[in-house]
Amino acid sequence: MSTPVGTPRLEAASERANRRRGLLLALPSYVYLIVLFAIPLVFVGVYSFASRSRTGKPELADWNLDAVAKLLDSTVLQIAWRSTWLALLNTVLCLLVAYPFAYYIATRRERVRNMLLLLVMIPFWTNFLVRTYAWRVLLDSDGLVTRLGEGLGLWGSMLFSAPAVFLGLLYGFLPFMVLPLYAAIERVDWSLVEAARDLYASGWKAFRRVTLPLTRPGIIAGSILVFIPSLGAYVTPDILGGAKTTLLGNYIVGQFLAARNWPVGSAVSMAILIVMLIATTVYFRSGGRTF
Amino acid sequence: MTTRRAAARSLPGGRRPLVQRVLALNAWAVYAFFYLPIFILMFFSFNAGRFVTIWEGFSLDWYRVMFANEPLMKALRTSVVVAIVSTIVATVLGTAAALALERYRRWLGKRTFDALLYLPVIIPDVTMAVMLLIFFATVDLNRGLNTIILSHVAFNISFVSIVVRARIAQMDATLEEAAADLYASRWQAFRRVTLPLIMPGVLGGALLAFTLSLDDVVITQFVQGPGTSTLPVFVFGLIKRQVTPEINAVSTLMLVASMVLVFGSLLLQRRR
Known part of the structure; x- marks a missing residue:
């Protein structure tokens, strides 16, 4: 310069x-x-130690550990557990579906590839609320998916249950997994795979020892992009779930907009934030740099 | 050609057409999964009856109902104002941030700034919503249009800067040096060389910011004031009360808007 x-x-x-x-x-x-970001972040941390007041605005004067202790409450733990396994399950399933899918797109001819990629971009950019609403309609008691399930004698209405929330999360976050995986697979130097094959590695072995390690940054980036928003999901469980499928996101919103218990809501938000920071640190340590 | 053959060979049993066929089948199943729900949703917005699952003939009635719904139209106007203002502010700030990070070395606090810029992208919506609500309540700022715009700018700066940075990284730095060698002032070099080169990135980032602003539910729901709902927050409330083809009509409108934005951004990014 x-x-x-x-x-x-x-x-x-x-x-x-x-x-x-x-x-x-x-x-x-x-x-x-x-x-508008760093200071509010500090405020949430401080409010985790505040006490609840009648107006809704917490008292900072006599700080205590009540809200933080609430994290170990059985209700909160149960919700945290449910959110965590749903988010993990969603991440794993997204990965299993998206990897072969991204692989298929990345190995097509250039013109076909661009077309197929465009078809992924559209759901990626489409309004999340609208896409969740689409499943609200399909899973309703006389929705098409329900009628199909009843016709086959396999399932009834799933609305307001855990499977419905899970379907909504999968549908909502799958594009977030496809794009980083595609970017990673497209960059693979295929001559390395060819070299492995020339050295008599089986197709499976070449994939496991060459392609898979080369695409690891994409796998980790995609997993973070799916896991973090799934863990904090609010819109999906609110529309497709019921009282028995409250996730951390709903719990936090409830503490702020309904129960008016800001300290507890802050403490739970901080807990999610810490999990997120650990997850991204692991990502940056493992050699990934950008999303 | 060899690339594709090698690619086909790198999966288990890659040379066998069976694996290729399974891959293709999986791909089409995923596309059907992506698109069928959206198409069904759009289809029922043209329903004559008042159900979203039982077809009773074609009509545009629900679109008429939608356009006559005054609170909904007010929410739409709020959404557009918020999106336009927050996009302009975030694009200017985000582009300057991208230039500072990519073009200038070792300035005070650069690493901290880089990290701070990434956080709003990876933080869950709910956490960011909580942060902003607490902040506005603590500094006693009346919640309304201004707090919504302030919040949208806060998450959009990061997205704009990521898109613009990607564009600057691809750019040839020697062109700016050439301008300087030809005695262009800093401003002239920026105006005549740098800006035209990064423009596709700036516009792409602006479109992303616009889309994100139009999509946001959670953060807006926390920081809005009485009577300042945006369209998604308003629709979210409708969905929780009852399901009518009117919501399908609004959804179709939003879907078409996002598709136009995707095509716009792709066309801009393809331009070299």
Whole structure:
């Protein structure tokens, strides 16, 4: 970047000017994110130790561990457990469906590939609420999926149950898994796979020892992009689930908008945030850099 | 050609057509899974009856009902205002942030800023909603249109900067140096060289921000004030009360809008 100049002192001055310009360019968004992201984040942490007051706005004066202790309450633990296994199950199933799917797209001819990719982009960009609503209608007591299940004698109406929430999560987050996997598989250097085959590796072995490790950043990125929003899901369980399928997202919203117990809602939010930070740290440690 | 053959060979039993056939079958099943629910949803918005599952003939009645629904139209207008304002602000701030990170080395607090910029992308919606609600309540800011816009900008800056950064990374830095060598001022070099080159990324980021703003339910629901619902929040409330083809009609409108935005963004990004 810096123009070559005669003396070291001038060079140092131009370097300093460059640093100043970088900071100046970033400054507006830096300040914005500190005020509307970093400070609110600290507030949630602080409110986890506040006490509940009648107006809904917590008292900070006599701080305590009541809300944090509530995390170990059997109701909360049960909801956390349900959310975690639903999110894990969803991540695994998304991976199992999306890997062969992304593999298929990535190994087509270029023109076909672009077309197939466009067909994935559309559901990816489509309004999440609308896509969840589509399943609300299909799973209703006289919905098409229910009638199909009844015709086959296999299932009845799943609405307001765990399977419905699970279907909604799978439908909602599958595109988030496909795109990073596609990006990873498309970048694979196939000559390496060919080399493995030339050295008499079976197709399965070549896949397991070459393709799979090469696409690992995509697998991890996709898993994070599915796991984190599934863990905090709110819209899907609210529309497709019932009282018995409350997830962490619904619980938090309930604490804020209905029960008016902000400290407990804050404590649970912080817990999710910590899980998220651990998950992403693992991702960055394992060599991935961008989503 | 060899790539494809190698690719076909790299799966278990790859040379056998059976594996290829299973892969193709899986792909079409996924596409059906993606699209059938959406198509059925759109189909029933043209239903003459008042059910969303039993077809009673074609009509545009529900679209008429939708356009006559004043609160719904007000929510739509709020959504559009919020999306436009938050997109413009986030695009300017996000582009400047992307330039600072990609074009300038080692300025004070760069690494912290980089991390701070990533967080809104990976944080769950509910957590961000809680953070902003607590913040606005603590600083005693009246909730309404302004708090919705402030919140949307907060999550959109990050998305814009990611898209723009990807574009800058692909760009040839020597072009800017050439402009400087030809005695262009910094501003001229930016205006005549850098900006036109990163424009597809900037517009792509802006469209992403616009879409995200139009889609958001959770954060808006937390930071809205009385009478300032956006369209998705309003529709969310409708869905919880009862299901009518009117919701299908609104959904179809939103689906068509997202599809137009996808095509727009792809066309922009294809331009070199």
